[in-house]
Amino acid sequence: MATMETKAAGGIGDAVLRKEDRKFVTGEGRYVDDLRLPGMLHAVFVRSPFGHAKINGIDTSKAEALPGVHRVLTHATLPAETGVLSASNPPGSDVRQPEQPLLARDEVRYVGEPVAIVIADDRYIAKDGADLVLVDYDPLPVVCDAEAALADGAPLVHSEYPDNAAATISHETDGFAEAMQGAARTVELRVVNQRVTPMPMETRGCIGDWQQATGEVTLYTSTQVAHFVRTFVSIVCGTSEAKVRVVTPDVGGGFGAKLNTYREEFAVCSASRAVGVPIKWIEDRSENAVATIHGRDQVQYYTAGVDESGKVVALKFDAIQNNGAYHQLLTPSISHLTVFMVPGCYDIQNISIRMRQAFTNTTPTDAYRGAGRPEATHGIERLMDAIADDLGMDAAEVRRVNFIKPEQFPYSSSTGLVYDSGEYDATLDEALRLSDYAGFEARRAASEANGKYRGIGLSTYVEVCGLAPSAVTAAIGIGAPGWEHSTVRLHPTGKATVITGTSPHGQGHATSWSQIVQTELGIPFDDVEVIHGDTAFQPYGLGTYGSRSLAVGGVALYRSLGKVREKAREIAANLLECSVEDLEWTGTSWQVKGSPDRAKTIQELAGAAWAASSMPEGVEPVLEATTFHDPPNFTFPFGTHVCEVEIDPATGRIEIVNYTAVDDCGNVINPLIVDGQVHGGIIQGLGQALYEETVYGEDGQMLTPTLVEYLVPSAADVPEMTLARTTTPSPSNPMGVKGIGEAGTIAASSAIVNAAVDALSGLGVRHLEMPMQPARVWGAIQEAKA
Amino acid sequence: MIPSTLEYTKASSIDEAIAAVQAGARPLAGGQSLMPMMRLRLAAPGAVVDLGGIAELVGVCxxxxxxxVGAMTTHRAVAADPLIGEHCRVVAQAASGVGSLVIRGRGTIGGSLAHADPHGDLPAAILAVGGAVIARGPGGERRIEIGDLITSYLTTSLADDEIITQVRLxxxxxxxxxxxxxxxxxxxxxxxxxVAIGADGVRAAATGVADRPVRLAGFEAAINGGASAEEAARAAGxxxxPTADLDGSTEYKRHxxxxxxxxxxxxxxG
Structure with a gap:
């Protein structure tokens, strides 16, 4: 009989419940809007109702006369050193950085652009005041579609840029043209990755508190990147970075929308400076739809040169990215991430890429869960199906023919990345098995007998995450490094505090980091506190985005734990009167090799290090260590998702009847948290595939400004999902971890669309754009039948 | 999502409510339509009078x-009512599918009709059975057939100082x-x-295809003329x-x- 290995729950690999959840589910979370400072006033922004207009003048007198209104600030009266700054300048792209003042000066360029800020006793009065601010606008011509914006004669978003071009990234490998010319056949596909809105549960919001006497400013803000915000507040508002404190209390989701620095964050600081009291602004849901960044909005043209085996011998990718009216923190770099991942998990060495970025009269786009990589994956995965269709091959087989093989790792991609590790056939095999791919035709026949179309779709993805080696971020024109900080502090009683530079806003770092401490240092899960989100006491941290927290911040923690453990060893050797070489680590204590009775627990050593009465020569008191970890490479999680759908021809409704995801994110700290990330990621991909689209009308008005028009899926719209994993540890870090925050979103949309196209392929349908709302699907069926 | 400043009163009788409405207040029933419009500032009444405290407006007999059916009877109560289920199942079914459980627990049949949303379910269901409302104003009561009540998008034939007190099914x-x-x-x-199959034939009424609930004359004529349901469906358009929008084309909605x-x-x- 096999013996069961027992280990305390709470270490690496254990599916422990999240320690932070109690406060959230009992309503004890503390968000920005829960904070109330003495004397605090409330701000509401006056926003442009036009997609593009000249401002002739602003009359604030009526608003200022409303009882309870303290001040109305406009561009002319709000102090600021600069406008919003972008940290993104992709090399060779001739990127243009239009000025983005905190409040519009003489022109507005998208619906929702802030024009004035009303400061009042409460939010209600401020809103009434905002309605009384009279702005004299002359509407100007608008262009919202990126392809239209780049066409000759388009209305100009910025009159100084006569072609609306924001940036162009080009890349071609030597020998591409010959390879394309020599291809047996070519397959072409146009794919639209529509604009979507991030929609975190907690909208944005902030409180600025400027101390007049000292010039110190504290900004409480709902962000993923507190230190970025601090640096930028000091520059934009014109004060010393050392005088700026940024606090992030609990943050209710971000999805990339809070990986940014926004006008409102600077404006409340400057307004607090002008008015002399703390000022709070809380974004409402409708405001969130126009004032917070959007995601995606990319049109792609693929031409694949293919040989008769289905192998892609050359790939041309020509795309247009809609950047919106201005550049936010990373706008021009998002489609650069698409560029990196154009070849996906396939060995495509001959490649030609052009990514044209356009200004339009829309809210700026920036990072949204996956940030450029979902666009690449969706496109290449649609293309693989188109190739399979063209050659009459099975969709799985065409992928196998093109996969990068396990022996090719580390693999240098044609776009300049080095993939760390992967075994793509393994996740494909497992996903096909779990989804009973082999038995699909029988299920299709059963559905057809029932009057329904049934289809199955694959998405075999790889993504680049763990952002990022600092030399690489510099080389690709991102004005910020990619390292991460950790501090581990042991208290005299043997408890531990972890200070992390990551910025959890739903990811469960308090839990995962505690598990790492338990395994690496032997301090129980419950004895660990994880703190974050206040630049006053934390060393610089880069925050949470790009599925980086574990692969960079977790590894920074792992390294600090190693430092503490080694220091404890020296102290133990001194106490046990032996040499450090005589000691072995038991998981919870240092003991003399082979002598369990001669040991010191980590808690005893923490106390001894604090008491400091018997320290080895040259060793400082206290067990505490800090690490700034700069990763040597990105990490590259991968996997296969299989979706099976049924389509009702009477209405065009798509029902997901099976969904299987086999993901490989390297070693796993907490399987529950990984499953949660995959579930949520898939749902966001499903939202884009079936429901969500941010739509602008010809006149520049947003047609989806509320959750009645912008359809976010609810729990009732989500199918059962079968999840499984393979484990291919990353060789890029000592923990072998990769990252899972975005993988589900990156994978899901193409699996769902591929399934729907497959369902209708018998009718001759070759492609469907997202969202695949019933009317669009029904229309495609009618068109195919006609 | 912040309504503009307003006066709020809660009426304890119909007369009190009518007096408030005469003074310019907007009647507030379950608040499931008016409140969102106020939060979006698409509606900005200076005053509202809450009808939620008037006992005689609630109940079915x-x-x-x-x-x-009392105008302030909630969708949840309508959906579960045995009388309505027996005699007007279409209305109970429509009520059971409005919004979410929370919305059905607050939203009311009278509020739904007075709001006259062109995508509302209850107006079409009530039109299918040929229902009516009783409206009361300062001059007394009158009966308005459902087909005459809703005249366009969010617009009814109610006078400014009238409120719906009862729905007749x-x-x-x-x-x-x-x-x-x-x-x-x-x-x-x-x-x-x-759809209602009555003594005088089949009546069908639709929501979402016009600025008000409408009878599907093509479908009715075909089915009452002996056509199969499939044939009649083709005549329904x-x-x-219907107006084309993000939900679909005119042709799709007809279909x-x-x-x-x-x-x-x-x-x-069945």
Whole structure:
């Protein structure tokens, strides 16, 4: 009989419940809007109702006369050193950085652009005041579609840029043209990755508190990147970075929308400076739809040169990215991430890429869960199906023919990345098995007998995450490094505090980091506190985005734990009167090799290090260590998702009847948290595939400004999902971890669309754009039948 | 999402409510339509009078050939009411599918009719059975047939100082059903169709295909003329011209009206 290995729950690999959840589910979370400072006033922004207009003048007198209104600030009266700054300048792209003042000066360029800020006793009065601010606008011509914006004669978003071009990234490998010319056949596909809105549960919001006497400013803000915000507040508002404190209390989701620095964050600081009291602004849901960044909005043209085996011998990718009216923190770099991942998990060495970025009269786009990589994956995965269709091959087989093989790792991609590790056939095999791919035709026949179309779709993805080696971020024109900080502090009683530079806003770092401490240092899960989100006491941290927290911040923690453990060893050797070489680590204590009775627990050593009465020569008191970890490479999680759908021809409704995801994110700290990330990621991909689209009308008005028009899926719209994993540890870090925050979103949309196209392929349908709302699907069926 | 400043009063009798309405207050029923509009500042009444404290506006009873439903009866109560279920199943079904459980627990039948949303389910269901409302103003009560009540988008023939006190549902519509189509589990209907098989034939009424609930004359004529449900479905789009929007084209909505009419007709026979 096999013996069961027992280990305390709470270490690496254990599916422990999240320690932070109690406060959230009992309503004890503390968000920005829960904070109330003495004397605090409330701000509401006056926003442009036009997609593009000249401002002739602003009359604030009526608003200022409303009882309870303290001040109305406009561009002319709000102090600021600069406008919003972008940290993104992709090399060779001739990127243009239009000025983005905190409040519009003489022109507005998208619906929702802030024009004035009303400061009042409460939010209600401020809103009434905002309605009384009279702005004299002359509407100007608008262009919202990126392809239209780049066409000759388009209305100009910025009159100084006569072609609306924001940036162009080009890349071609030597020998591409010959390879394309020599291809047996070519397959072409146009794919639209529509604009979507991030929609975190907690909208944005902030409180600025400027101390007049000292010039110190504290900004409480709902962000993923507190230190970025601090640096930028000091520059934009014109004060010393050392005088700026940024606090992030609990943050209710971000999805990339809070990986940014926004006008409102600077404006409340400057307004607090002008008015002399703390000022709070809380974004409402409708405001969130126009004032917070959007995601995606990319049109792609693929031409694949293919040989008769289905192998892609050359790939041309020509795309247009809609950047919106201005550049936010990373706008021009998002489609650069698409560029990196154009070849996906396939060995495509001959490649030609052009990514044209356009200004339009829309809210700026920036990072949204996956940030450029979902666009690449969706496109290449649609293309693989188109190739399979063209050659009459099975969709799985065409992928196998093109996969990068396990022996090719580390693999240098044609776009300049080095993939760390992967075994793509393994996740494909497992996903096909779990989804009973082999038995699909029988299920299709059963559905057809029932009057329904049934289809199955694959998405075999790889993504680049763990952002990022600092030399690489510099080389690709991102004005910020990619390292991460950790501090581990042991208290005299043997408890531990972890200070992390990551910025959890739903990811469960308090839990995962505690598990790492338990395994690496032997301090129980419950004895660990994880703190974050206040630049006053934390060393610089880069925050949470790009599925980086574990692969960079977790590894920074792992390294600090190693430092503490080694220091404890020296102290133990001194106490046990032996040499450090005589000691072995038991998981919870240092003991003399082979002598369990001669040991010191980590808690005893923490106390001894604090008491400091018997320290080895040259060793400082206290067990505490800090690490700034700069990763040597990105990490590259991968996997296969299989979706099976049924389509009702009477209405065009798509029902997901099976969904299987086999993901490989390297070693796993907490399987529950990984499953949660995959579930949520898939749902966001499903939202884009079936429901969500941010739509602008010809006149520049947003047609989806509320959750009645912008359809976010609810729990009732989500199918059962079968999840499984393979484990291919990353060789890029000592923990072998990769990252899972975005993988589900990156994978899901193409699996769902591929399934729907497959369902209708018998009718001759070759492609469907997202969202695949019933009317669009029904229309495609009618068109195919006609 | 912040309403403008307003006066709020809660009436304890119909007369008190009418007095407030005469003074310019907007009647507030369950608040499931008016409140969102106020939060979006699409509506900005200076005053509202809450009808939630008027006991006589709540409840369902038989009254001759009709069922009298108090205007402030919630969707949840309508959906569960045995009288309505027996005599006007289409109305109970429509009520059971409005919004979410929380919305059905607050939203009311009278509020739904007075709000006159062109995608509302209850107006179409009540039109299918030929219902009416009782409106009361300072000059007394009058009866308004449902087809005469809703005149356009969010517009009714109620006078400014009238409120709906009762909804009248004719008995004899037990063989009736409601079918609707929407994108997510909880959403406004893109199109919804109520069908009632009465003594004088089949009546079908749709929401989402015009600026008000309308009878599907093409479907009715075909089915009453002996056509199959499938044939009648093809005729359902005759005479309606739904507006194309993000939910679909005119052609798609006409098609949906037919699909749903046939579904409801099938269900009504059970």
């Amino acid at each position: 038989e009254d001759g050939d009709e069922i009298a 004719p008995k004899g519509n037990g063989r009736s059903a409601y079918a609707k189509f929407h994108r997510r589990a909880i959403d406004w209907s893109i199109v919804g169709v109520g 005759e005479g309606i011209d 949906l009206a037919g699909v749903l009419a046939a579904q409801a007709h099938q269900a009504a026979q």
